[in-house]
Amino acid sequence: MTDLLTVRGLRKSFGDLQVLRDISFDVPAGTVTAVIGSSGSGKTTMLRTLNALDRADAGVIDIGSVSVDFAQPVDRATLARFRAQSGMVFQSHNLFPHRTVLQNVIEGPVIVQKRPKAEAIEDAKVLLEQVGLGEKADQYPYQLSGGQQQRVGIARALALRPTLMLFDEPTSALDPELVGDVLRVIKDLAADGWTMVIVTHEIRFAQQVADQVLFIDGGVVLESGPPAQVLGEPSHARTRQFLQRILDPI
Amino acid sequence: MDASTWALIGRNLWPMLVATVTQTLPLTAISFALGLVLALFVALARISKVVPLSALARAYISVIRGTPLLVQLFIVFYALPQLGLVIDPFPSAVIAFSLNVGGYAAEVIRAAILSIPKGQWEAAQTIGMGYATTLQRVILPQAARTAVPPLSNTLISLVKDTSLASTILVTELLRVAQLAAAPTFDFFALYGVAAVYYWIICLALSSVQNRVEARLERYVAR
Numbered sequence: 001m002t003d004l005l006t007v008r009g010l011r012k013s014f015g016d017l018q019v020l021r022d023i024s025f026d027v028p029a030g031t032v033t034a035v036i037g038s039s040g041s042g043k044t045t046m047l048r049t050l051n052a053l054d055r056a057d058a059g060v061i062d063i064g065s066v067s068v069d070f071a072q073p074v075d076r077a078t079l080a081r082f083r084a085q086s087g088m089v090f091q092s093h094n095l096f097p098h099r100t101v102l103q104n105v106i107e108g109p110v111i112v113q114k115r116p117k118a119e120a121i122e123d124a125k126v127l128l129e130q131v132g133l134g135e136k137a138d139q140y141p142y143q144l145s146g147g148q149q150q151r152v153g154i155a156r157a158l159a160l161r162p163t164l165m166l167f168d169e170p171t172s173a174l175d176p177e178l179v180g181d182v183l184r185v186i187k188d189l190a191a192d193g194w195t196m197v198i199v200t201h202e203i204r205f206a207q208q209v210a211d212q213v214l215f216i217d218g219g220v221v222l223e224s225g226p227p228a229q230v231l232g233e234p235s236h237a238r239t240r241q242f243l244q245r246i247l248d249p250i
Numbered sequence: 251m252d253a254s255t256w257a258l259i260g261r262n263l264w265p266m267l268v269a270t271v272t273q274t275l276p277l278t279a280i281s282f283a284l285g286l287v288l289a290l291f292v293a294l295a296r297i298s299k300v301v302p303l304s305a306l307a308r309a310y311i312s313v314i315r316g317t318p319l320l321v322q323l324f325i326v327f328y329a330l331p332q333l334g335l336v337i338d339p340f341p342s343a344v345i346a347f348s349l350n351v352g353g354y355a356a357e358v359i360r361a362a363i364l365s366i367p368k369g370q371w372e373a374a375q376t377i378g379m380g381y382a383t384t385l386q387r388v389i390l391p392q393a394a395r396t397a398v399p400p401l402s403n404t405l406i407s408l409v410k411d412t413s414l415a416s417t418i419l420v421t422e423l424l425r426v427a428q429l430a431a432a433p434t435f436d437f438f439a440l441y442g443v444a445a446v447y448y449w450i451i452c453l454a455l456s457s458v459q460n461r462v463e464a465r466l467e468r469y470v471a472r
Contacts, residue, residue: 051376053375053376080378083375083378090372090373094367094370094372096370096388096392097392098391098469107387108377111383112377112378112383113378140469142470157377160378
């Protein structure tokens with residue numbers, strides 16, 4: 001299988017704090033990569049560099065046909081093409097509160113990608129149906145539950161037709177009862193063949209859905225491999241310690 | 251009040267209304283519109299990470315807020331001619347009032363923009379929007395909710411402040427009242443009418459404010 005995403009030598013510091021030390025990994029097309037690690041390990045920053053929300057200080061990221069070397073100055077057009085490769089789903093959805101569900105989903109396609117509005121609305125309706133919110137198109141975000149808001153966030157990202165989907169702890173801000181709905185949508189996307197990178201604390205979900213698990217610690221990928229290996233028989237003591245804490249917190 | 255006072259009021263109701271419609275209201279509307287545009291740019295400069303830009307904005311706001319509006323008017327109308335720059339009364343008033351609104355409203359707009367969570371900027375960025383589009387479609391529509399009540403205050407103050415333009419020969423509402431009152435010494439009656447006219451304008455603006463606020467609240471949980 002060809003790699004859709006390759007990351008080599010990713011580094012990022014905030015002031016004196018080196019958050020990413022030297023991160024490299026590959027994501028084959030059509031596969032799901034779960035990224036786990038404790039708070040402050042750098043996993044969210046790593047995900048954000050993949051969309052250039054945080055600009056890496058060094059490292060080469062290839063997504064599909066776009067390759068960017070962040071050690072060099074990056075021109076605006078390349079950066080825009082790079083960003084357009086991936087769709088981002090945030091922990092706190094970040095929907096536009098002043099726009100309806102449908103308007104949130106078509107904002108990118110119509111305003112940024114200049115697609116015909118009628119076509120964008122057609123697409124948006126299909127996507128909303130897909131995430132189980134076909135009936136909510138004309139509601140405002142505040143009228144939805146947290147899980148529904150998050151699913152609109154997913155539809156909004158999908159509407160831009162990215163090649164790669166990025167999720168930053170998509171269920172961490174949700175009531176436990178609503179987590180399942182969101183995870184089910186992500187699982188469906190995996191079944192549809194989407195390539196995804198998901199930062200998550202849902203170990204069981206990672207076990208079921210991921211093809212590959214990265215355990216990030218101290219700004220490096222400490223361990224990676226299929227879930228059965230990384231989650232089942234981790235080779236590092238630090239990975240074991242993390243998993244034990246998260247699976248058996250008391 | 252005797253019959254002659256009533257007659258005086260009656261004679262001046264119409265000229266004062268004309269002055270209101272042809273001078274006070276346009277002066278307010280034009281100055282407020284120009285002032286808001288200026289304020290938006292000053293606010294963006296003030297937020298900007300480009301140090302000279304934010305320093306310039308800060309200095310501007312400081313001068314405008316730290317000097318009397320009347321002095322600002324006098325500088326534009328009476329002092330600039332000394333430098334060879336002669337401007338008619340009405341445009342002079344527009345310049346002074348716009349600059350003044352620009353300084354005050356800039357702080358309101360700045361605070362309103364900063365009240366929008368960072369996640370909104372990020373969400374716009376991930377869907378590919380640039381700075382200007384993000385401002386226009388995501389940030390400002392939301393910031394408007396916070397900004398409308400204090401900006402309405404600025405507007406209502408401005409309506410009344412336009413009376414200061416009477417000191418630089420603009421024949422606005424108060425000036426017409428002054429001119430009519432001077433020969434008769436019937437200040438009470440004519441300034442009273444002027445006060446009522448200002449009040450009516452402000453009442454109308456307050457009701458517009460309420461309607462705008464209600465409209466901007468439609469997407470917020472109550």
